[in-house]
């Protein structure tokens with residue numbers, strides 16, 4: 001099952017209740033089929049990586065608009081503001097299986113997913129990554145690298161959050177390859 005775990009995670013999302021048991025950055029909870037993890041920047045983001053959704057709520061029970069505006073691109077923070085109203089009284093969050101229209105997990109739909117994926121799944125680098133022993137954070141790092149999802153300045157600049165350049169190599173763009181291979185710092189390791 002371990003090699004297929006990303007497939008399961010990929011088709012799991014959350015129906016938000018009070019937001020207490022759902023990870024703001026790691027879970028799919030805001031109505032689109034991707035997480036907000038890619039916007040996490042440990043040097044910039046005021047929310048910890050494992051923050052729950054209700055940690056983005058202000059004392060008055062409304063979304064913490066300045067916080068959302070700070071950490072997310074406008075089109076995403078605006079969507080969250082408009083579509084989601086958290087309520088302390090609305091009960092716990094619940095998991096949804098997005099491979100079924102009714103959101104309920106079924107063996108049939110998971111079998112179909114696996115059957116469709118199996119033809120190419122063995123070629124995906126994350127099969128190797130996720131089946132290796134080692135700290136989870138390194139697996140996540142290499143998974144991001146293999147999907148070109150590292151939080152580089154090149155990516156951040158596309159959201160207007162940073163200049164393109166590597167802070168250590170004047171005039172060179174900081175993309176994934178630069179971080180792993182070409183950067184002055186990488187060559188020192």
Ligand SMILES: [Zn+2]
Pocket residue numbers: 166167168169172174178182183184185
């Ligand atoms: Zn560099």
